[in-house]
Structure formats: structure tokens, C-alpha cells
Amino acid sequence: MGGFAPASWRFDAIGTTWEVVTERPLPASAHGEVGAVIDAFDRVWSRFRADSVVSALARDGGSVSAPPDASAMLEALAALSDATGGAVNPLVGASLEALGYDAEYSLRDRSPMAAPADWRDRLGWQSGVLTLTEPATIDVGALGKGRLVDRVMEVIARTEHGDITVDAGGDLAVRGRPQRIGLEHPFDPRRAIGVWEVTDAALCASAVNRRSWTSATGATLHHVLDARTGNPVRKIAATWAVARDALTADAVATALFFDGGPRLAHEWGVEWVRMTTDGQAEWSPGCSAHLFGQTDGGARTGPGPRTHSLER
Structure with a gap:
């Protein structure tokens, strides 16, 4: 550096x-x-x-x-x-x-x-x-850590004007020299499904293997809920998003667990990757991430997300 x-x-x-x-x-x-x-x-x-x-x-x-x-x-x-x-x-x-x-x-x-x-x-x-208007529990976990990463980066940047990386458990912001970030496999933390080079931007991730536990009936529970039902999501296993700031990246990483997430990412100009629970990888058009097993480095163009199978 x-x-x-x-x-x-x-x-x-x-x-x-x-x-x-x-x-x-x-x-x-x-x-x-x-x-x-x-x-x-x-x-x-x-x-x-x-x-x-x-x-x-x-x-x-x-x-x-x-x-x-x-x-x-x-x-x-x-x-x-x-x-x-x-x-x-x-x-x-x-x-x-x-x-x-x-x-x-x-x-x-x-x-x-x-x-x-x-x-x-x-x-x-x-x-x-x-x-x-009445007691209720606000939860900003969908994007709060990203916001705090941005706040910490602001503090560091006032002191250090060179290369900076602020990493909060995998949600990170980078200023200066590009950093290559591994995308952790949600079913095996010893492996990665790919890498993403990040420059003057933030990368945030979310996965169902983090903060998970077993219910009294033996079901696997985790922290990513569909608020309409109160049940954990079951289709998407992990998401990654790169944006100009960590709040935006964290927000999109959460939205990608649901229908409508890719559309919001497009509207906000955010690149993304996500992995389904049956081992499919999906990514945004033009995404610069390199997913292992691809033949063209991961860049894609076209009207909609691309997919390919990963080893679960």
C-alpha cells in the first residue's frame, strides 16, 4: 500500500x-x-x-x-x-x-x-x-452495519489520506488501491465462490449461515426474515453487493433475498451476486466479480441477471 x-x-x-x-x-x-x-x-x-x-x-x-x-x-x-x-x-x-x-x-x-x-x-x-405511536422494536440490521462502516471511514479519512480499508466482519469500504475480496461460500466458510476487486467503493454481504440456530423442532432458523410472515427466507443463501457507499451496498445485499431486490439494485446502480440454496449463482448484467467456473471472467451484458451452477 x-x-x-x-x-x-x-x-x-x-x-x-x-x-x-x-x-x-x-x-x-x-x-x-x-x-x-x-x-x-x-x-x-x-x-x-x-x-x-x-x-x-x-x-x-x-x-x-x-x-x-x-x-x-x-x-x-x-x-x-x-x-x-x-x-x-x-x-x-x-x-x-x-x-x-x-x-x-x-x-x-x-x-x-x-x-x-x-x-x-x-x-x-x-x-x-x-x-x-405505540411501543415497537425498530431493527436497522438490514443496513445499519453498512451505515456504521461509512461513519468509521469518514473518521479515518480525516486522518489518513492514503489507502484505507475498513472491514466490519465482511462488510467493508475501500479507498485508494484496489482490494481483491473473496466471496465466502455460504455452506463452507473454508471456500470461496469467487473474488471481486473493489476500488473506492464498498462491498457488503449477507448469508443465512451467519447468526443461525436450531429450533425446538429441529428446523434451522436464521436472522434474514420475510417481515410479512416472520419466517426465515429459504430461497436465497447469500448475497453480495458493491456500491459507492456501504449503507447502499448493505441495503441492496438485504433486498436481494427477495423479489424486487435486483430491480432496486439496477435503479441504484449497484452490482451484485447472489447464491440460491440449491447452488445456483446469479449476478447483475455487467457485474465485474469473477465467479469460479466461469469462462469469461464474470462480465455480463444484457437485460437481466445471469446464472450458473455452483457446487453446493
Whole structure:
């Protein structure tokens, strides 16, 4: 990276391992500012901590001053909801808790519970105020980590003007020299289905093998739910998206689990790859990812997604 031995800073936050790679070691002041940004974000949006704003609204409803990230994230979640016919819903938190993905990580599932279809009537974020007309659990997991990656990148870029990579458990942003990223096979983390070279952009991924558990009846459950039913998705196993920023990439990676996701990606100018549970790979026209087993490097043109079979 730029003729220097790169410096790597690793730490744990929001339930995952982060790695920040820069040309030179970051000063302590940058470490402190990154920590403050992550803690402030977590104190607002985490449904896993009792002292967060989200937890307070889940208990009592009401109104609070809108946090700095509210408009960007909730507007994007509204677009995801529209694109997926309501499969993505910012009030899906109680549905996740019903399946055992709760603040205690009990992993003890109860009956699936659909998220409220009238969420727009219950949740508001206009005029600098975040409001819930009645108690409900906001969950920004569809794109929240991407937003936080962008926030951390902003902090690092004020200090380091060379090559930067911010990686939060596989959701990452790259500035400067291109980085080749492996696309982890969702059924075997020791393997990759391909590689993607990322330059001055973000790559975010989601997969059903992450945050998964077994129900009392022996069924495999995971964190990617169809909010209309409260049940985990079963058709798509993993998604990857590359966009100008991590919030957008994370949002599209979530949308790709549902019909409407590819259309939204096209409208937002986002390249993508996804893998179905029966081992088919699909990717956007013109996608620059290289999927193993292809004969032309992965680039595609044409009106719709392309597919080929992968070894499951």
C-alpha cells in the first residue's frame, strides 16, 4: 500500500470483529474518535442493550430527537420496503425476538410473528423527531452495519489520506488501491465462490449461515426474515453487493433475498451476486466479480441477471 508496510488495527464492536488497514499507524486520537462514533451509534440503534434509544421506544413508544443517522437509514429502509413488497420492514425487531434472536440471545423460538404491515403509520422521522405511536422494536440490521462502516471511514479519512480499508466482519469500504475480496461460500466458510476487486467503493454481504440456530423442532432458523410472515427466507443463501457507499451496498445485499431486490439494485446502480440454496449463482448484467467456473471472467451484458451452477 503506497510503498509502506500497511498498519492493521483490529478490535471488537457491535458483535463483530473490525479491521482497519492504513498505510501508517493511526494516532490514538483517531482510535478514540472511532470508538466514540461506534458507541454513540450503538447507544441509539442497538436492540440488544437496555439503555439504547431503540429499547426505550420498544418499552414506551413516544418521541425523541431524531439521531443523526435516522433519516438516511429510515429513508433507505422505506425504499427497501417498497421494492420488496413489504418483506423488509424497520419494525421487524419483535419478529426476530419471537424466533429467539433477542437481547439475551436465548435462541428459543416461539411462533413466527409478522411485522406490522402499517409500520409507516406507526413510525415517523420527520422534522427532526423520531416517533413511535405505540411501543415497537425498530431493527436497522438490514443496513445499519453498512451505515456504521461509512461513519468509521469518514473518521479515518480525516486522518489518513492514503489507502484505507475498513472491514466490519465482511462488510467493508475501500479507498485508494484496489482490494481483491473473496466471496465466502455460504455452506463452507473454508471456500470461496469467487473474488471481486473493489476500488473506492464498498462491498457488503449477507448469508443465512451467519447468526443461525436450531429450533425446538429441529428446523434451522436464521436472522434474514420475510417481515410479512416472520419466517426465515429459504430461497436465497447469500448475497453480495458493491456500491459507492456501504449503507447502499448493505441495503441492496438485504433486498436481494427477495423479489424486487435486483430491480432496486439496477435503479441504484449497484452490482451484485447472489447464491440460491440449491447452488445456483446469479449476478447483475455487467457485474465485474469473477465467479469460479466461469469462462469469461464474470462480465455480463444484457437485460437481466445471469446464472450458473455452483457446487453446493
